[in-house]
Amino acid sequence: MALSLNEMLQMYRQMLEIRRFEENIADLYHKGKVPSSAHLYIGQEAVAVGVCSNLRRNDYVLTTHRGHAHNLAKGGSMRKLAAEILGKATGLCKGKGGSMRATSFSDGVVYSCSIVGANIPISAGVGLSIKMRKTDQVVACFFGEGAANIGDFHEGLNLAALWCLPVVYVCENNLYALSVSQTRSTLLEDIATRASAYGIPGVVVNGNDALAVHEAAEKAVENARNGRGPTLIECKTYRWLGHHAGDPGLDYRTKEEVETWKRRDPVKIFRELLLSKGAAEENVGAIEAEVEEAVRDAMDFALMSPYADPKELLTDVF
Amino acid sequence: MIRELSMVEALREALAEEMRRDPAVIVMGEDVGVLGGVYKVTDGLLKEFGPERVRDTPISEEGFVGAAIGAAATGLRPVVEIMYSDFLANCMSQIVNFAAKMHYSSGGQVRVPLVIRTMVGHGRGHGGDHSQVPIPWFMNVPGLRLVVPATPRDAKGLLKTAIRGDSPVLFFEPHLLYRTKGPVPEEDYALPFGRADIKRRGDDVTVVAISAMVPRAVEVHERLRDEGISVEVVDPMTLNPLDIDTIVESVKRTNRLVTVEYSPKTGGIGAEIAALVVEKAFDYLDAPIVRVAAPDVPVPVSPPLEKMTVPSVEAIMEAVKGILA
Numbered sequence: 001m002a003l004s005l006n007e008m009l010q011m012y013r014q015m016l017e018i019r020r021f022e023e024n025i026a027d028l029y030h031k032g033k034v035p036s037s038a039h040l041y042i043g044q045e046a047v048a049v050g051v052c053s054n055l056r057r058n059d060y061v062l063t064t065h066r067g068h069a070h071n072l073a074k075g076g077s078m079r080k081l082a083a084e085i086l087g088k089a090t091g092l093c094k095g096k097g098g099s100m101r102a103t104s105f106s107d108g109v110v111y112s113c114s115i116v117g118a119n120i121p122i123s124a125g126v127g128l129s130i131k132m133r134k135t136d137q138v139v140a141c142f143f144g145e146g147a148a149n150i151g152d153f154h155e156g157l158n159l160a161a162l163w164c165l166p167v168v169y170v171c172e173n174n175l176y177a178l179s180v181s182q183t184r185s186t187l188l189e190d191i192a193t194r195a196s197a198y199g200i201p202g203v204v205v206n207g208n209d210a211l212a213v214h215e216a217a218e219k220a221v222e223n224a225r226n227g228r229g230p231t232l233i234e235c236k237t238y239r240w241l242g243h244h245a246g247d248p249g250l251d252y253r254t255k256e257e258v259e260t261w262k263r264r265d266p267v268k269i270f271r272e273l274l275l276s277k278g279a280a281e282e283n284v285g286a287i288e289a290e291v292e293e294a295v296r297d298a299m300d301f302a303l304m305s306p307y308a309d310p311k312e313l314l315t316d317v318f
Numbered sequence: 319m320i321r322e323l324s325m326v327e328a329l330r331e332a333l334a335e336e337m338r339r340d341p342a343v344i345v346m347g348e349d350v351g352v353l354g355g356v357y358k359v360t361d362g363l364l365k366e367f368g369p370e371r372v373r374d375t376p377i378s379e380e381g382f383v384g385a386a387i388g389a390a391a392t393g394l395r396p397v398v399e400i401m402y403s404d405f406l407a408n409c410m411s412q413i414v415n416f417a418a419k420m421h422y423s424s425g426g427q428v429r430v431p432l433v434i435r436t437m438v439g440h441g442r443g444h445g446g447d448h449s450q451v452p453i454p455w456f457m458n459v460p461g462l463r464l465v466v467p468a469t470p471r472d473a474k475g476l477l478k479t480a481i482r483g484d485s486p487v488l489f490f491e492p493h494l495l496y497r498t499k500g501p502v503p504e505e506d507y508a509l510p511f512g513r514a515d516i517k518r519r520g521d522d523v524t525v526v527a528i529s530a531m532v533p534r535a536v537e538v539h540e541r542l543r544d545e546g547i548s549v550e551v552v553d554p555m556t557l558n559p560l561d562i563d564t565i566v567e568s569v570k571r572t573n574r575l576v577t578v579e580y581s582p583k584t585g586g587i588g589a590e591i592a593a594l595v596v597e598k599a600f601d602y603l604d605a606p607i608v609r610v611a612a613p614d615v616p617v618p619v620s621p622p623l624e625k626m627t628v629p630s631v632e633a634i635m636e637a638v639k640g641i642l643a
Contacts, residue, residue: 060392093425103423105428106427110388110392111420121380121384121385121412122385122391122412124385125387126388129391129394133393151380151381152380158378159378316426317461318461
């Protein structure tokens with residue numbers, strides 16, 4: 001079903017929120033306000049938003065160490081997410097999980113798995129739970145192309161396929177597993193071709209085109225929701241920054257390569273698309289102003305929030 | 319007279335009763351369905367509950383334990399069988415990094431009501447990677463409940479508590495005791511975690527025995543009674559939580575402690591219990607604590623050598639007499 005202009009404006013808002021949110025987190029990281037590392041999503045916004053724009057509030061998402069965006073795209077609180085990344089008591093996880101494990105469970109984010117590939121079998125199990133509870137929920141599982149080389153990928157996809165589970169596997173191929181490029185970790189050009197090994201559909205899509213991602217995910221979500229099992233969607237994209245906020249990302253990539261991808265800016269592409277579809281410049285501008293304000297508010301909230309009370313150390317173990 | 323069941327039968331009964339009680343309980347693992355489990359613990363469950371709730375899995379421990387975690391986090395209560403506890407190494411990351419930590423690291427948002435049942439200490443020539451008793455590996459992992467039953471009654475009651483609880487549980491089933499029969503109540507019951515059971519009362523020595531070492535310690539109690547030595551046998555039943563109070567109370571009466579396990583001695587269960595007793599009751603000890611355990615070797619296949627890796631009744635008796643000498 002074609003997206004309405006309002007739905008597309010909402011997608012633009014979310015992509016811009018992610019962009020500005022991550023820029024602010026990078027800034028706070030460099031000011032020493034982030035107690036952990038922070039793996040930023042800038043450049044990949046079209047993937048999280050393109051997929052999650054197909055999800056309902058009670059659908060599930062599992063993400064990774066690079067998971068701020070999926071929490072936001074699934075409707076998670078920007079304030080609580082920012083506070084979590086800063087390790088504050090008001091954060092999603094009371095500051096116990098931090099950037100890599102930030103999890104907005106009540107919005108359907110089951111967990112952010114900071115060990116590469118681990119969320120792939122866990123998502124299969126979420127799918128199993130959906131199937132056995134006989135609801136029409138689905139689960140979207142995000143991971144990078146680096147995760148496609150770990151055993152969890154094979155074991156998880158095999159189980160999801162074998163049991164025909166309502167899972168949408170989304171490989172965010174940003175070309176680098178930390179410093180190791182895809183060409184130095186697999187002979188395959190497309191990770192999606194691995195889908196055939198499990199007897200499920202594999203789709204390659206331009207991961208910088210939110211509309212293309214949305215359409216690919218729409219079909220996969222519909223299949224999952226209607227008992228037709230999992231799909232592997234590979235979104236070709238690029239992270240503009242290093243592996244994490246402290247990594248310049250230029251020891252293993254050329255400036256030219258980075259600049260080439262920056263010219264394919266998914267947020268800018270989507271903005272132009274909106275205008276070409278008849279969105280008024282002033283409406284777009286209003287959204288941009290609101291996003292700036294919301295992100296500033298979230299950062300202020302996080303910065304002013306206290307750390308956890310020492311008695312929190314020993315709670316939540318069991 | 320109370321009926322007698324084997325531990326296998328008692329475990330099977332616990333699973334079936336919990337599956338009848340709660341539709342969220344499912345069973346999954348290698349060969350648990352059609353075959354009914356290689357030790358027959360899940361025998362008959364497929365027939366009663368069907369293939370949706372009793373799932374044979376491919377050989378992929380990391381995969382199906384991960385899947386069980388996901389299912390547990392979103393409304394099911396999976397009971398997973400890991401055929402040999404040695405294979406816990408194959409799914410270590412899912413257990414240690416996810417099942418154990420998701421509740422804490424999410425600030426209490428995520429619950430993982432998962433039970434992993436696994437056979438320990440095969441004891442029949444299956445060799446170093448099929449015979450281990452890897453219980454101590456997990457004592458250093460906050461967030462996991464560790465259950466070590468030694469009788470059919472305890473196994474049934476503790477498994478029920480494990481399934482009904484909201485935290486991940488590793489449930490260690492001793493192969494050496496699978497076929498041993500014992501009394502099991504007919505009525506529904508569950509045994510609490512963190513409450514040790516004094517299997518035999520005694521005044522001279524406290525023997526804390528773990529898992530398959532419990533009946534051996536009980537036999538030591540019987541045999542030494544004729545020699546006028548009174549041995550108290552304490553079975554902690556769960557190692558997380560550990561009922562150290564009961565152990566300490568016992569030591570305060572007997573003033574002597576022997577620990578018995580069949581995991582390797584170094585960094586073992588006895589080491590932890592000994593340290594706790596020294597911290598809490600040093601002044602009551604009349605003799606150095608003695609740890610009886612497996613030697614620090616992989617379990618060999620050679621029958622006479624393998625036998626030496628499992629503490630015998632004689633070895634425990636010798637330790638008890640030694641601490642009294």
